[in-house]
Amino acid sequence: MGREQATRIIEILEKAGFPAYFVGGCVRDTLLGREPEDWDIASAARPEQVMALFGADALPTGCKHGTVTVKSGGEAFEVTTFRTDGRYSDGRHPDQVTFAGSIREDLARRDFTINAMAMEKGGRILDLYGGISDLKGETIRCVRNARIRFEEDALRILRALRFAATLGFAIEPSTADAIHREARLLERVAAERILAEMNKLLCGKGCREILLAYPDVLGVFLPELLPCVGFDQRNIHHCYDLYTHTVLSVDSVAAEPVLRWTMLLHDIGKVNTFTEDERGQMHFYGHPKVSAAMAEDICTRLRMRKKDREDIVTLIAWHDRDIPVTEKGIGSAVRALGEENFRRLLAVKRADNRAQAPEYRWVCQKVDRAEEILEELLRKKQCLCLKDLAVNGNDLLALGYEGREIGAALEWLLEGVIAGEMDNKRDALLAALAKKNLLLP
Numbered sequence: 001m002g003r004e005q006a007t008r009i010i011e012i013l014e015k016a017g018f019p020a021y022f023v024g025g026c027v028r029d030t031l032l033g034r035e036p037e038d039w040d041i042a043s044a045a046r047p048e049q050v051m052a053l054f055g056a057d058a059l060p061t062g063c064k065h066g067t068v069t070v071k072s073g074g075e076a077f078e079v080t081t082f083r084t085d086g087r088y089s090d091g092r093h094p095d096q097v098t099f100a101g102s103i104r105e106d107l108a109r110r111d112f113t114i115n116a117m118a119m120e121k122g123g124r125i126l127d128l129y130g131g132i133s134d135l136k137g138e139t140i141r142c143v144r145n146a147r148i149r150f151e152e153d154a155l156r157i158l159r160a161l162r163f164a165a166t167l168g169f170a171i172e173p174s175t176a177d178a179i180h181r182e183a184r185l186l187e188r189v190a191a192e193r194i195l196a197e198m199n200k201l202l203c204g205k206g207c208r209e210i211l212l213a214y215p216d217v218l219g220v221f222l223p224e225l226l227p228c229v230g231f232d233q234r235n236i237h238h239c240y241d242l243y244t245h246t247v248l249s250v251d252s253v254a255a256e257p258v259l260r261w262t263m264l265l266h267d268i269g270k271v272n273t274f275t276e277d278e279r280g281q282m283h284f285y286g287h288p289k290v291s292a293a294m295a296e297d298i299c300t301r302l303r304m305r306k307k308d309r310e311d312i313v314t315l316i317a318w319h320d321r322d323i324p325v326t327e328k329g330i331g332s333a334v335r336a337l338g339e340e341n342f343r344r345l346l347a348v349k350r351a352d353n354r355a356q357a358p359e360y361r362w363v364c365q366k367v368d369r370a371e372e373i374l375e376e377l378l379r380k381k382q383c384l385c386l387k388d389l390a391v392n393g394n395d396l397l398a399l400g401y402e403g404r405e406i407g408a409a410l411e412w413l414l415e416g417v418i419a420g421e422m423d424n425k426r427d428a429l430l431a432a433l434a435k436k437n438l439l440l441p
């Protein structure tokens, strides 16, 4: 697929006299035996030369950084001129990029050894920094001096954690040491870039090890997490400190950003709400509300999209409620949350419970039961929300209802149906409405 189309671009560049290679993630993924997401190409051709060579198939998407997007066989590929990045005085953007004469210089500017390999179109690998050996040893290691590389571009600190988490690799000691020492530089990095890396990190198969080993790094942009580290909950349900509990719960939900962020932030307000009883046990009255409010601030600060933020805040606000195990209880929860978030809530309850003391795992059985009942309700096509109701707004308009009365009447009917007091049939619902109106003064 992608590789064949990209190979054609390399052939055209080479024929015109410009050396060209596959670079970065696609070389790494090919060596790992995975299908790469994008096939990035680096070449000696300047952006204007690439534009001239590919004509209508070329788009100047990032000429300042030397990048032209080239279409081939209906797919789009980034072709970037060999370059060395100048100084990064703000730790974010290279002050200037200088086009370079060779692939060797281009590889030297790349972040980690496993990302700093090039591949000829025929598959021969150019590996100047020991990338193959680090892939075999499952190691994340900076190209050249780690501290200098992080000072040039602080985002690399978080990228190191992200690649370690997604690939399940370890971070080489001198790179790890520089990460801890330079972590504060992340303060300068834009929220959007932090969020993009965090979404990948949290969904990585090795995220548990990384989160446990680098709370100081996360704490630079999520300072609210720091008081959770080592916080002894002194509560019969808990056998871990608050941060360890949090991380174990993150690791226990499906790899989806909303769920992972929900678990990371679900107890974030606990340290602000505890009271102690006479036996020295801690209680955290009202903490889901406090945690939800803090999560809302955090998600806003990180510029998360509105829908994700709202879902996370809702799930946190609900996470400590008792799970209903009756049709009626589940019906109203689905109505309040929607089916998708109700299912997520069950996943949250399960993960939260799994990360607690083993004696209390019975909560998981309750969640299993709730899930069975939900499936049963859906199988029976039980009415769970307004769109399932056998009457709609037009029916009520025809009966002379106006404006707000319509929504209110539909809600009233839905409540009746969910409670099992009315049949979800048109005639029955209209009769129920007529009866209600007769009783009105």
Ligand code: ATP
Binding pocket: 023, 024, 025, 026, 037, 040, 109, 110, 111, 112, 115, 116, 153, 155, 156
């Ligand atoms: P993914 O599969 O997640 O896209 P990737 O390795 O392709 O992984 P990108 O962010 O797409 O990662 O970057 C492409 C390549 O550009 C990297 O492999 C690396 O060589 C280089 N690179 C990206 N960001 C940086 C950076 N901040 N500093 C140095 N090199 C970088």
Ligand code: MG
Binding pocket: 025, 037, 038
């Ligand atoms: Mg990529």
